[in-house]
Amino acid sequence: RLDKEEQEFSLQGKRTGNMIQDIFCMRQRQLTTCLTHDLPGKEQTISTFQLELKYASGVQEKNIFSSILSSSLQTSSELKAWFDENVKYQPVRQERCPIRLPTVLVTYTGLDDQTRVDFWNCMDATSFPFAISVTYDVETGNTCVEQGQSLPSLTSKLDATPTGSQRDVYLLTGVVSYVNDKDEAEEIGKSYEGHLISHVNVPKSYYSSEELTGTMEQAGDTSGALGMKWMTFNDFAISACSLEEIYKTYDEQKSPVLLFFTKVSYLEDMDGQKLDGGVQVLDQEKFVQLCNAPPIHAISTSTQTFIPLSSLEKPQKGDLFALDAEFVAYSAPEKMILSDPDDWARTSRL
Numbered sequence: 001r002l003d004k005e006e007q008e009f010s011l012q013g014k015r016t017g018n019m020i021q022d023i024f025c026m027r028q029r030q031l032t033t034c035l036t037h038d039l040p041g042k043e044q045t046i047s048t049f050q051l052e053l054k055y056a057s058g059v060q061e062k063n064i065f066s067s068i069l070s071s072s073l074q075t076s077s078e079l080k081a082w083f084d085e086n087v088k089y090q091p092v093r094q095e096r097c098p099i100r101l102p103t104v105l106v107t108y109t110g111l112d113d114q115t116r117v118d119f120w121n122c123m124d125a126t127s128f129p130f131a132i133s134v135t136y137d138v139e140t141g142n143t144c145v146e147q148g149q150s151l152p153s154l155t156s157k158l159d160a161t162p163t164g165s166q167r168d169v170y171l172l173t174g175v176v177s178y179v180n181d182k183d184e185a186e187e188i189g190k191s192y193e194g195h196l197i198s199h200v201n202v203p204k205s206y207y208s209s210e211e212l213t214g215t216m217e218q219a220g221d222t223s224g225a226l227g228m229k230w231m232t233f234n235d236f237a238i239s240a241c242s243l244e245e246i247y248k249t250y251d252e253q254k255s256p257v258l259l260f261f262t263k264v265s266y267l268e269d270m271d272g273q274k275l276d277g278g279v280q281v282l283d284q285e286k287f288v289q290l291c292n293a294p295p296i297h298a299i300s301t302s303t304q305t306f307i308p309l310s311s312l313e314k315p316q317k318g319d320l321f322a323l324d325a326e327f328v329a330y331s332a333p334e335k336m337i338l339s340d341p342d343d344w345a346r347t348s349r350l
Contacts, residue, residue: 020049021047022102022103023102023103023104024049024050024102024103024104024106025047025048025049025102026047026048026049026051026098026100026101026102026105027045027046027047027098027099027100028045028046028047028048028096028097028098028099029043029044029045029046029096029097029098029099029138029141030043030044030045030046030094030095030096031043031094031095031096032044032081032083032092032093032094033092033093033095034083034087034090034091034092035078035090035091035092035093036087036090036091037083037087037090039083039084039087042083042084045099046096049106050106050107050108050258051069051072051073051105051106051107051108052072052107052108052110053068053069053072053107053108053109053110054068054071054072054075055068055110055115055116055119056068056071057115064127064147065127065128065129065132065147066129066132066145066146066147067145069107069129069132069134069145070143070144070145072107073097073098073134073136073143073145074096074097074098074136074141074142074143075094075095075096076093076094076095076096077093077094078091078092078093078094079091079092079094080092081094095141097136097138097141097142097143098134098136098143099138101134101136101168101263103262103263103266104173104260104261104262104263105134105170105260105261105262106258106259106260107258107259107261108257108258109255109256109257109258109259111255111256111257117252117255120247120249120255120256121249121252123247123249124247125149125243125244125247126149128149128243128246128247129147129172129259129261130147130148130149130150130151130171130172130222130243131147131148131149131150131151131153131154131155131169131170131171131172131222132145132146132147132148132154132169132170132172132261133145133146133147133154133155133158133167133168133169133170134167134168134170135161135162135165135166135167136165136166136167137162137164137165137166138166139164142165146158149222150221150222150223150224151169151171151222151223151224151226151264152224152225154169155169168263168265169263169264169265170261170262170263170264171201171222171223171226171228171261171262171264171267172201172222172259172260172261173200173201173228173260173261173262173267174198174199174200174201174258174259174260175198175199175246175256175258175259175260176196176197176198176256176257176258176260177196177197177198177199177254177255177256177257178194178195178196178254178255178257179194179195179196179197179253179254180194180252180253180254180255181194181253182251182253187346188331188349191331195235196257197232197233197234197254198232198233198234199230199231199232199233199241199245199246200230200231200232200233201222201223201228201229201230202228202229202230202231203226203227203228203267203270203271204226204227204228204229207219207229207231215239215240216229216231216240218240218242219231219240219241219242220241220242220243220244220245220246222243223267226264226267226268226271228267230242230243230245230246232245236325284314284315287314287315288308288309288311288314291306291308291309292308327350328350329348329349329350330349330350331348331349332348333346333347333348334346
């Protein structure tokens with residue numbers, strides 16, 4: 001999705017496309033070597049917005065997250081692919097290594113077989129990657145990943161960065177998980193699709209108000225001096241989140257899909273800052289223009305169904321507004337043959 005947005009913004013000539021690249025884009029060097037002809041290898045730089053984890057097969061002790069991430073960043077694979085106009089399609093070896101890591105590293109867990117599911121089912125507070133460091137040498141391609149159960153525990157065991165290498169330290173700031181409720185699945189049947197929830201590591205400036213301070217005391221904290229706390233976003237339900245809630249899978253009813261790691265240097269720069277107080281999204285003049293515009297869904301045929309606000313009715317600072325949160329039905333109500341044929345067996349799901 002990020003890759004698609006970046007393409008769309010580039011076509012429109014918008015700066016936002018570059019912003020997406022700056023934040024999410026990872027640069028890798030790819031060396032392609034022909035295995036059937038003695039030809040010079042072809043080197044190119046490729047970009048990716050999401051890293052799919054590659055799990056070790058057969059050797060269970062290698063399946064710790066730091067090893068999986070390291071082998072996903074520095075890869076070597078053999079396949080049949082186009083090499084050049086002379087030899088065309090040939091067996092080749094493709095080797096990739098990072099040359100620039102993004103501000104936000106997005107990893108996809110790829111839970112498409114039971115072995116990978118079992119790996120995440122065995123997670124606990126000490127093995128879940130709440131903080132990672134990636135040390136990589138651009139020249140040799142050598143990549144080393146270490147992990148910790150918190151940012152302080154990780155940084156305390158890091159040695160000096162080797163000469164010629166770069167090191168980026170990341171804090172886990174978001175987890176998107178797929179929820180497969182077994183009771184709901186049994187009730188709904190084949191049409192059941194489950195849903196997604198997000199665990200977000202929230203900066204302290206967003207929960208420091210008096211009404212949230214008490215609630216957030218129970219939230220998990222893995223950021224050390226940064227003071228960031230974990231919250232769960234489940235549709236419109238938002239609550240403080242313990243560390244156990246993040247990694248627990250509840251008998252395979254919850255599985256992590258995406259992990260978001262943010263550079264600690266960026267978080268330190270943003271510490272204490274809020275994203276509000278910036279550009280005004282909708283000023284009074286644009287608000288009146290919006291109210292005077294015809295309905296979006298039927299511009300050419302419908303007339304206004306409301307009286308636009310006058311200049312004296314413009315919203316002012318301190319005015320209170322009520323928002324009608326519309327619900328969307330994603331399944332129709334179902335009924336069964338009961339004593340009363342008009343009795344609904346299950347209402348629509350909103």
